[in-house]
Amino acid sequence: MLTVENIHAGYGPTSILQDVSLDVKEGEIVTIVGANGAGKTTTLRTIAGLITPTSGRITFCGEDITRLRGDQVVDRGITLIPEGRQLFPDMTVRENLLMGAYRRAARDFQDERLEEVLDIFPRVRERLHQTASSLSGGEQQMVAIARGMMANPRLLMFDEPSLGLAPIIVSQVFEVVQQIAAKGTTVLIVEQNVYSTLKVAQRGYVLENGRVVISESAEDLLQDDYVRQAYLGI
Amino acid sequence: MSNETTSGPSVPAPSLPWPAIGVVLVLASLLLIPLGIGNAFVTHIFVTICLMAALSSAWNLVGGFAGQLSLGHATFYGIGAYTAVILVNLGITPWIGMFAGAGIAAIVGMAISYPCFRLKGPFFSLASIAFLEVFRVLTLHFSDFTGGATGKMIPLKLGWTWMVFRERWPSLLIIFGMLCAVLVVVWAVRRSRLGFYLIATRERESAAKAAGVKTVQVRLVAVAISSALCAMLGTFHAMYLTFIEPSAMFSLTFSIQIAMFALIGGLGTVSGPLLGAVLLVPLTEWARASFGASALGLHGFVYGVVLLLAVLFMPNGIIGLLQKFRRAPHHELDEDEQTTQTDSIKAPAQATTPPSPDREGIGRDVMRVQNLNKRFGGLHVTKNVNFTLREGEVLGLIGPNGAGKTTLFNMLSGFLTPNEGSVTVRGPDGGYHTPVNPADFAALGVGRTFQIVQPFAAMTVEENIMVGAFYRHHDEHDAREAARQTAWRMGLGPLLQDEARGLTIGGLKRLEVARVMAMEPRILLLDEVMAGINQTDVRRAIDLMLSIRDSGVSIIAIEHVMQAVMSLSDRVLVLAAGEVIAEGDPHEVVRDPHVIEAYLGKEFANAHR
Amino acid sequence: MTTFLQILLNGLMLGGLFAIVSIGLTLIFGIIKVVNFAHGEFLMGGMFITWLITTQMGLHPYAAVIVVVPVLFVMGALTQRLLIQPLMSARDDHIQIFATVGLSTALINLALLIFGADIANTPPHGLRAPLEFGELRLLTGQVMIFGAAIVLVIGLELFLKYTQTGRAIRAVAQNRGAAELMGINVNHIYVLTFGLGAACVGLAAVLIAPLYPTSSNIGTYFVLTAFVVVVLGGLGSIPGAFLGALIIGEVDALSGYYIGSDLREAVVFGLFLLILILRPSGLFGARQNLSHLS
Secondary structure (H helix, E strand, O other): OEEEEEEEEEEOOEEEEEEEEEEEOOOOEEEEEEOOOOOHHHHHHHHOOOOOOOEEEEEEOOEEOOOOOHHHHHHHOEEEEOOOOOOOOOOEHHHHHHHHOOOHHHHOOHHHHHHHHHHHOHHHHHOOOOEHHHOOHHHHHHHHHHHHHOOOOOEEEEEOOOOOOOHHHHHHHHHHHHHHHHOOOEEEEEOOOHHHHHHHOOEEEEEEOOEEEEEEEHHHHHHOHHHHHHHHOO | OOHHHHHOOOOOOOOOOHHHHHHHHHHHHHHHHHHHHOOHHHHHHHHHHHHHHHHHHHHHHHHHHOOOOOOOOHHHHHHHHHHHHHHHHOOOOHHHHHHHHHHHHHHHHHHHHHHHHOOOOOHHHHHHHHHHHHHHHHHHHOHHHHOHHHOEEOOOOOEHHHOEOOOOHHHHHHHHHHHHHHHHHHHHHHHOHHHHHHHHHHHOHHHHHHOOOOHHHHHHHHHHHHHHHHHHHHHHHHHHHOEEOHHHHOOHHHHHHHHHHHHHHOOOOOOHHHHHHHHHHHHHHHHHHHHOOOOOOHHHHHHHHHHHHHHHHOOOHHHHHHHHHHHHHHHHHHHHHHHHHHHHOOOOOOOOOOOOOOOOOOOOEEEEEEEEEEEEOOEEEEEEEEEEEEOOOEEEEEOOOOOOHHHHHHHHOOOOOOOEEEEEEEOOOOOEEOOOOHHHHHHOOEEEOOOOOOOOOOOEHHHHHHHHHOOOOOOHHHHHHHHHHHHHHOOOHHHOOOEHHHOOHHHHHHHHHHHHHOOOOOEEEEEOOOOOOOHHHHHHHHHHHHHHHHOOOEEEEEOOOHHHHHHHOOEEEEEEOOEEEEEEOHHHHOOOHHHHHHHHOHHHHHHOO | OHHHHHHHHHHHHHHHHHHHHHHHHHHHHHHHOOOOOOHHHHHHHHHHHHHHHHHHHOOOHHHHHHHHHHHHHHHHHHHHHHHHHHHOOOOOOHHHHHHHHHHHHHHHHHHHHHHOOOOEOOOOOOOOOEEEEOOEEEEHHHHHHHHHHHHHHHHHHHHHHHOHHHHHHHHHHHOHHHHHHOOOOHHHHHHHHHHHHHHHHHHHHHHHOOOOOEOOOHHHHHHHHHHHHHHHHOOOOHHHHHHHHHHHHHHHHHHHHHOOHHHHHHHHHHHHHHHHHHOOOOOOOOOOOOOOOO
16 A cells, blocks of 8 residues: 655655565554654654655555655545644534545545544544644644544554653553554554554564664564564563 | 863864954054045044944844844934033033943843843844834923924034044044944953853854753843943944934934844854945945945845845854865764774773662751642643652663653753642752742752753853853853853763864753753753663663762753663662652662553553562 | 724724734744735736726726736736845845835835826715714724625634635745645735735725826835834734724824824824833734744
């Protein structure tokens, strides 16, 4: 479904990704594992069209999307749920969700879609008319995920969904991710909580200093000595 | 580190000081051409060039160095003009009136600026225009003193005492002297601590604050100097014109012209405004002379269009273009130089000495943190955080991303005020203090780095570190020497003369540490200095930190690289979702089930219990 | 007593005038974070066009709205696209300030070149006719301005709250990065917003032209007060600008009468400095952004 071939990318003159390749098949949950600064977020942002790679190729469902802008990538069915929630603080929860359905294709079905999404997040429904900034961290994360789903994406990318959340909320987030995948949305996830992520994912990539160093099934990664030592602390 | 390394391979000496030679040539021609020609109109144009160049250079202290865009600098020029003329009418020579005007202008300048400099945003630009208007209106209103709308003539008393002459050339001599004086002041400011602090504040206000810079204060000093200089120039010009009126003295167009010469020459450079005025004044004077009467507004239109084009295509001015041209071939070597150099730095042979808890030097509490709470809207970012830091100790601060570690650091250095709780620091005097802002924390010896590196991008590596070094050394030469020593110690020696914006991530991280080390802190807060650097550098960084610790500095380090945390920390504090969930010996803490759960999830904790 | 009421009423009308001039300025600042120093010159341009249409074609000045508002929209949109957008990535906002200052200088002098230094009087077509309420008098044109300001404030608020485009404009202002992720083309939104801000001042120009003489420096006259209004209201807040305008209108009218008409501006700008000291975020200042985690 998504193929990333040998991309190099970065901000301004500093190059962060060096020859990254990966692929995601329809219906999978795939994870990217790596230390802070390894280039995980940059990879997701490059796929989302927010950074144009200096070389390499990204294809989605057979179409070359390497040089598309962010809004065009959203139209193709890829949505990124960013690190740190990034809600619109002075807007209500409902307005935040409607922004998720901004593109024309999604806008026509926004009301139906809103109902569907709210069924998955009953807590969000209760908060519908509060401003986003008044929510707790866990609630904000749920709104961010719900907002991402409003565009009805085929591929949903998560950047650190557990960021700053208490363990109990983190497990709720992972349940939601599994639920979303079960309904047929493909998931690419970057997470510091490596163990929980590998538990829900089918495959994983290990990124170090902007390079993919290991690519394995999630099960094998959990057993891999290097991964256990470097990322699981066992 | 030994002294051989500090002197190091010497900084490559610039081949010839071309910029300085250029300035001297330009200045010489400003004086010699009109004196040689001896034509009154030519002399008049050169007087105008000198005046505009001097005003623009003075403006540049605020607009360029301090980065505060004044669009009403004619206010100070007008104050100088009116003060002197009023005094001349009372029989006081303009040579004294000049200083009276300068004093008033400096006070007015600071009064207008103070409220604006505490704020971020376009307020200063707006206020500067507004007060230009206020002064124009006041001059019109108090017509008993100022002559109101009809303006004020200068009594025709000739001679040097009254600064009024029949010929043009004595005026040229005076304004030329004033221009030279202004340039010397600007040059001296640029090289002094004040200049470094101004540019650092402009480039990164938060990093400058962390380096102990009182950002509002240094900008106020710049405004005071700048407005005083403009007032003195205003005095001269009033005497030269022999007639002043409110709309000409407090003119927005004139203010914009002053700023424009600096922009076109090069903002924040010593010689930029001079170049801008030398190039543009003759052009526009010629345009005014040839089209003035026939096409009203033409020369103003040309000014506006030139400004638009300059902004779009030459935002760094003429100086920027020249520098680009001069520097172009240099930069490709950086990466190589950096790697070879770091490799050649001799790290102590044995890496990662495990710290012994009973090591000498761990002493009394130097920082006490009580009950810190911080909320942003509905987010409770830190909850009841309590801990103490002891002298000579390394305290590791770990926790998942987003746990509130950086927020905690911001409260430990005065960048954020907690909603509840307090931070107490033991000062060099042995007493405990409760600092409230970054300057207080710096004064007590608390230094910090930023997770997202905050270099002063337009400054060289050496100048970046000097901003820190100025905290201990007030003299430019001492600060430079201290900065060089720190740079070599941090493995930045070969990059001293490179601009900070060209460094790699690893280099920027080291620069961040070097800048704070140059302040000789007693308590060091390090925010992820090892993120994104490679394994060899991590090992070297660990050794560096141990040597810093051994010099008696207490360290709190936020770190994700576990190897570093384990080998460095005497104690570890674990933060998750804003709460301290564990504290103690690093090896015990990592086995704590709460910690495992926070990092690896409940499932993992259950499976491996 | 009547005098006092008359002054208050004059202040209110003046407030409406300041409001309609300031709304576009605060809209542009709130969303794009650029102070448009050429805002006053947009007003001046609109007034000259109104004058031309009224005198050349003999139409009612309000008819000019059909031409002036679209023309200013295009002017604003072009300013954003050709001048501000290339500078959006500039290291600091000074360059953008210089850019709009340059534009302002160029436009003032262009007007001088085209129309000369003479004052252009738009025929009022009855808009200067007084309306009498007992002993109190107002000009028809003033009442129209006041009404238009209220309609404009409410209209813009509704647009920003209840349309998808309006919400997108707010989204871009609150979190540009997240707005991009939603598939909002941020540059389009900026061009649209600058256009809208300029169109607002176009409407103001049509309404003001019949009451005030048009000259090349009329913009500077209004825009300085507009800056104070916008800061008092809280940079970027439209209802704030309206309320700020009413306050400044009253201050202007009262100080003009009781202190001296030549010192009105000094009082207003003194108030400006006081606001910066006491309440720099203004009456409706934007709340702190929750971006501490990123």
